[in-house]
Amino acid sequence: MDYFDVNLDLTEEDLALKAAANQFAREVIRPTAKALDEMTPEEVIADGSPLFDFLRKSYELGYHKMLLPEAVGGMGLTPLQTHVLMEEMGYGSFGLAVQLAVCSFVPYTAAFTGNEELIKEFTVPYCECTDGSLRSCWGGTEPDHGSDNIGMGEDFFTQPIRTNCVAKRDGDDWVINGQKAAWVSGGTISTHCQLHIQTDPDMGFAGFSIFLIPMDLPGCSKGKPLNKIGQRDLNQGELFFEDVRVSDKYRIIGPDMYPMMEDGILALANAWMATWATGLARAAYEEALTYCKERVQGGRVLAEHYSIKQRIFEMFSRVETCRALSRAAINLNMRIAPGFAEYSMAAKTTATRLCLENASDAIQLLGGNGLSKEYLPEKLFRDARATLIEDGNNEILARRGGHMLFESYPRPRDTIPFIPG
Ligand SMILES: Cc1cc2nc3c(=O)[nH]c(=O)nc-3n(C[C@H](O)[C@H](O)[C@H](O)COP(=O)(O)OP(=O)(O)OC[C@H]3O[C@@H](n4cnc5c(N)ncnc54)[C@H](O)[C@@H]3O)c2cc1C
Structure with a gap:
């Protein structure tokens, strides 16, 4: 590990965490991701798949609870440590970094509510889990x-509309019917789902609630895994709900708080996306740098040709831009409250674009070899391409970020005390 970190305040503990995560990224994440990338989506989630070895090893080391506070059994990382660890995960593989993070969604959100019963049911067992068998997903x-789902501020957002998946009140319970798209990350292997679902069609997309759903309830089922261009190590698939009956205690947010909660979730998730993108941008930079020190053309190594130095420097600058923006977004949203979404959106939309540019430049610097599966850049390029759509298309995030700059409305940072971290 020789990529310098400009933060001179990193403690011995921070540096040890970073070194261990970097080793894990190189020795466990990279080889697993390469193997999964070459499999069919069905093989990725079949018994005996390397995916489950990866999850077990991650859980054994406690990486599955990196977002959770110490009070509930989590790692209790500082914002800086969270950034450092996440960057290394993204450096290993963007897809597996996302897979590992989504595993913690339900326990994380349960911890966020402060509700002892939910923490006991969802968070504590997850933090104690060491075999990778408890895994969440986010169904939005x-x-x-x-994009409709995150179109807050758009004229259509509050218009009456019936969505594909709805929950209706029935006595003390809710009954859920419908389906979520094939884009649910880790949906195919999930045991729990953080389900964002319409409970008031009259309010359109603003009429949503958030439920925490054990996926073994009668009526829950899953579709076949999605086949896609990049992040093939992140398995995705539809979720189906047929007359699924859940107690009201599993509805943790109603329409009154939903827009604000969505704001907070995007503030965190976009900051994480930007951090994984930093890791990917760095991986591409390092691949190009190493190659240019070895490949001889015109009688000397590429690095000794002046324009190559310029191109490598451009890649280095992108890594530093990604890191500065993503670290600031994580810091802001973890230290104060998860409600500075416009900063996270700026970080996400910029870092994902720059990581794609770095992956593309790495291919170009490797020449024909850049296109070969023998080398990493072609996978980085395919993985990076997905990031511009993942967690919100960049154009829609920019529009929503723009609304935030012009309009004032209640923000989570004004009202919600932030517990995790
Ligand atoms: C790798 C990956 C992982 C994902 N993980 C999850 C997950 O875990 N859970 C989950 O629920 N979802 C997940 N998603 C889904 C993701 O959030 C959506 O794909 C994204 O929000 C875009 O929705 P869409 O694909 O339906 O595109 P659409 O919304 O159909 O957009 C298509 C195009 O139209 C443009 N567009 C859309 N609306 C407007 C508008 N109002 N004005 C102008 N232009 C517009 C968009 O910018 C885009 O270019 C994931 C996606 C990817 C790629």
Whole structure:
């Protein structure tokens, strides 16, 4: 590990965490991701797949609880440590970094509520889990509604509309029917789902609630895994709900708080996306740097040709830009409250674009070899391409970020005390 970190305040503990995560990224994440990338989506989640070895090793080391506070059994990382660890995960592989993080969604959100009963049911067993068998997913996107879901501030957001998946009140319970899109990360292997679902069609997309759903409830089922260009190590698939009955205690947020909660979730998730993108941008930079020190053309190594130095420097600058923006977004949203979404969106939209540029430049610097599966850049390029759509299309995030700069409305940072971290 020789990529310098400009933060001179990193403690011995921070540096040890970083070194261990870097070793894990190189020795466990990279080889697993390469193997999964070459499999069919069905093979990725079949018994005996390297995916489950990866999860078990991650859980044994406690990486599955990196977002959770110490009070509930989590790692209790500082914002800086969270950034450092996440960057290394993204450096290993963007797809597996996402897979590992989504595993913690339900326990994380349960911890966020402060509700002892939910923490006991969802968070504590997860933090104690060492075999990778408890895994969450986030079900937001629907077959007919992708960007719609995060279109807060758009004129259509509050118009009456019926979505693909709805929950209706029935006595003390809720009954869920419908489906979520094939884009649910880790949905195919999930045991729990953080389900964002409409409970008030009259309020359109603003009429959503958040439920924490054990996926072994009667009526829950899963579709076949999605086949896609990049992040093939991140398995995705539809979720189906047929008359799934859940107690009201599993509804943790109703429409009154939903827009604000969505704001907070995007503030965190986009900051994480930007951090994994930093890791990917760095991986591409390092691949190009190493290659240029070895490949001889015109009688000397590429690095000794002046324009190559310039191109490598451009890649280095992108890594530093990604890191500065993502670290600031994580710091802001973890230290104060998860409600500075515009900063996270700026970080996400910029870092994902720059990591794609770095992956593309790495291919170009490797010449023909850059296109070969013998080398990493072609995978980095395919993985990076997905990041511009993942967790919100960049254009829609920019529009929503723009609304935030012009309009004032209640923000989570004003009202919600932030516990995790
Ligand atoms: C790798 C990956 C992982 C993902 N993980 C999850 C997950 O875990 N859980 C989950 O629920 N979802 C997940 N998603 C889904 C993701 O959040 C959606 O794909 C994303 O929000 C975009 O929705 P869409 O694909 O339906 O595109 P659409 O919304 O159909 O957009 C298509 C195009 O139209 C543009 N567009 C859309 N609306 C407007 C508008 N109002 N004005 C102008 N232009 C517009 C968009 O910018 C885009 O270019 C994931 C996606 C990817 C790629």
